[in-house]
Amino acid sequence: MNSMERVLTTISHKEPDRVPLFLCLSFYGAKELGMTVPEYFSKPENVVAAQLTMREKYRHDCLYSFFYAAIELEAFGSETIFVDDGPPNAGAPVLRTIDDVFKLEPPEIDTSPGLTRVLRTTQMLKDRAGNEVPIIGIVMSPFSLPVIQIGFERYLEMLYFRKDAFDRLMEVNESFCVAWANAQVAAGATAIGIFDPLASPALVEKPTYLRTGNPVAKRTVAKIKGATAIHLASGLTLPVVREIAQTGAAVLGFGVADDPVALKKEAEGRICLLGNLNGLEMTHWTKERAHRTVKTVIDQFGKGGGFILSDGHGEIPWQVPEEILLAVSEAVRLYGNYPLK
Amino acid sequence: MYKFDGSGLPEDFEKALLNTDRIVASSIFHRYAREVEGLSRIERLVVGSLDRIGEKWEQGLVSLAQVYMSGRICEDLIDEYLPVAHVNRRDSPRIAIAMLIDQHGLGKRIVTSVLRAAGYNVIDFGAGLTVEGIVEKTIESRIEILLISTLMYRSALKVRELRNRFDHAGHPVKIIVGGAPFRLDEGLWERVGADAGSRKASDIFALLEKEVLS
Numbered sequence: 001m002n003s004m005e006r007v008l009t010t011i012s013h014k015e016p017d018r019v020p021l022f023l024c025l026s027f028y029g030a031k032e033l034g035m036t037v038p039e040y041f042s043k044p045e046n047v048v049a050a051q052l053t054m055r056e057k058y059r060h061d062c063l064y065s066f067f068y069a070a071i072e073l074e075a076f077g078s079e080t081i082f083v084d085d086g087p088p089n090a091g092a093p094v095l096r097t098i099d100d101v102f103k104l105e106p107p108e109i110d111t112s113p114g115l116t117r118v119l120r121t122t123q124m125l126k127d128r129a130g131n132e133v134p135i136i137g138i139v140m141s142p143f144s145l146p147v148i149q150i151g152f153e154r155y156l157e158m159l160y161f162r163k164d165a166f167d168r169l170m171e172v173n174e175s176f177c178v179a180w181a182n183a184q185v186a187a188g189a190t191a192i193g194i195f196d197p198l199a200s201p202a203l204v205e206k207p208t209y210l211r212t213g214n215p216v217a218k219r220t221v222a223k224i225k226g227a228t229a230i231h232l233a234s235g236l237t238l239p240v241v242r243e244i245a246q247t248g249a250a251v252l253g254f255g256v257a258d259d260p261v262a263l264k265k266e267a268e269g270r271i272c273l274l275g276n277l278n279g280l281e282m283t284h285w286t287k288e289r290a291h292r293t294v295k296t297v298i299d300q301f302g303k304g305g306g307f308i309l310s311d312g313h314g315e316i317p318w319q320v321p322e323e324i325l326l327a328v329s330e331a332v333r334l335y336g337n338y339p340l341k
Numbered sequence: 342m343y344k345f346d347g348s349g350l351p352e353d354f355e356k357a358l359l360n361t362d363r364i365v366a367s368s369i370f371h372r373y374a375r376e377v378e379g380l381s382r383i384e385r386l387v388v389g390s391l392d393r394i395g396e397k398w399e400q401g402l403v404s405l406a407q408v409y410m411s412g413r414i415c416e417d418l419i420d421e422y423l424p425v426a427h428v429n430r431r432d433s434p435r436i437a438i439a440m441l442i443d444q445h446g447l448g449k450r451i452v453t454s455v456l457r458a459a460g461y462n463v464i465d466f467g468a469g470l471t472v473e474g475i476v477e478k479t480i481e482s483r484i485e486i487l488l489i490s491t492l493m494y495r496s497a498l499k500v501r502e503l504r505n506r507f508d509h510a511g512h513p514v515k516i517i518v519g520g521a522p523f524r525l526d527e528g529l530w531e532r533v534g535a536d537a538g539s540r541k542a543s544d545i546f547a548l549l550e551k552e553v554l555s
Contacts, residue, residue: 081444081469083495085495086493086494086495087493087495089442089443089444089445089493090444090445091444092444092469093445147445148444148445151445152409152445152446152447152450153409153447153450156406156409156410156447159406160361160406160410201401201404202398202401202404202405203404203405203406204404204405204406205403205404205406205407208404208406234521234525236401239401255525256525257401278525278526279494279525280494280522280525280526280529281525281526283494283526317494317495318495319494319498
């Protein structure tokens with residue numbers, strides 16, 4: 001099987017030839033090319049070269065066209081803070097008061113230089129990879145984007161006490177998110193990952209999420225013209241598996257916070273799981289630890305398909321040594337062949 | 342309208358906090374303040390509730406948003422109460438809190454609220470600060486306990502640099518760290534040279550009582 005067939009089979013809750021491996025390597029590509037992070041993201045050619053080289057080296061099953069989360073905020077007029085050896089971070093929130101949301105309009109995709117670079121990258125990856133390997137594009141969920149758009153504190157005040165402002169912000173963010181996701185699909189992305197950490201009950205309690213973020217997710221997923229994954233970026237996942245499956249997303253990204261047996265049972269036949277290697281611990285793993293952990297995770301989640309091995313946060317830290325990524329790749333080939341032993 | 346029957350009061354107060362019901366929480370707090378004497382018993386109600394809420398967050402039973410809102414409500418109640426009761430905030434040890442490099446976390450605000458709700462004075466240095474900026478402010482303000490919050494892994498690693506700068510300057514500040522990277526990698530606080538790591542905001546009380554920080 002090629003990577004595309006392997007992934008499509010596991011998403012259909014069937015066992016492919018082996019457990020698929022997604023290494024979510026975004027700014028890590030700068031390390032691969034020996035560049036600083038700002039230099040790396042300044043040209044689509046850099047990202048394309050690194051994605052193709054890293055896939056050849058680590059033999060994983062996806063190409064990742066994600067740049068960084070703050071790139072969406074650039075389109076809204078915010079600045080990004082770059083460092084040479086880590087993920088770019090969003091600067092000060094673009095919305096200074098809750099009432100500023102009433103003046104906010106969804107930005108145009110094609111007038112944003114950052115978003116345009118992502119689309120060009122996606123097109124170039126598609127030209128090179130064809131249909132053999134899935135290209136994963138990323139958007140921030142309309143429900144979680146406000147953390148960097150207006151600041152966490154003001155957003156929570158809005159979420160609990162300012163329904164009028166919350167509804168307006170979701171209207172703007174949904175419109176932008178759908179347009180941004182569909183532009184990536186049109187450029188060649190196979191699937192869109194939606195980062196939605198606030199869907200986790202670790203951040204927003206389930207009753208509030210069901211009243212607010214879940215309907216937003218349902219509307220958004222329904223309008224995206226491609227397969228979708230929702231990623232909770234390390235947060236507790238088990239209590240909301242069914243509700244997230246009901247959005248129509250095909251894949252759910254999870255971290256290390258959940259009971260693996262219960263999570264596998266809850267997701268079985270409903271939604272394909274993607275996770276859950278601890279990226280921060282990988283920074284100081286040994287090769288043996290990498291092998292042991294990969295085997296354990298495959299034993300916990302691999303049976304019957306419906307599982308993609310990946311990190312639990314959606315981004316491999318800069319400080320993870322190459323040897324550990326190679327060891328993970330080696331281990332999935334040792335322990336991840338179906339039928340599992 | 343909340344009816345005070347004298348039983349289950351801490352549970353009712355906690356429930357009001359988790360429901361982000363400022364009116365009910367305030368009603369219980371003021372009724373309690375009238376019926377008990379001394380700041381310590383009021384603190385016990387507030388700190389005990391926040392501590393139990395923190396425990397429930399650790400167990401996955403409540404959300405970070407609820408932890409935050411509970412802290413803010415308690416902070417406001419204590420802010421109103423202290424001047425009326427002619428009680429001053431605790432100025433010792435001298436505590437400051439800062440977000441190192443990162444801008445968008447909630448942890449700094451939660452810890453500030455929890456400490457202020459317990460009557461401590463906390464100097465907030467702000468967010469998005471450099472190592473140099475924090476060192477300068479800490480020495481200038483003669484801070485004894487420095488609480489550092491981070492959201493990104495790279496920022497968490499910068500605590501090592503912070504520690505080295507203080508050692509070099511001979512400033513004996515105790516550094517307590519918290520935030521997502523320290524929760525996901527339990528040994529990280531030690532590796533970056535902090536004096537302690539805090540998994541949840543209310544852990545700060547036990548840490549403040551520990552001999553190492555006294």
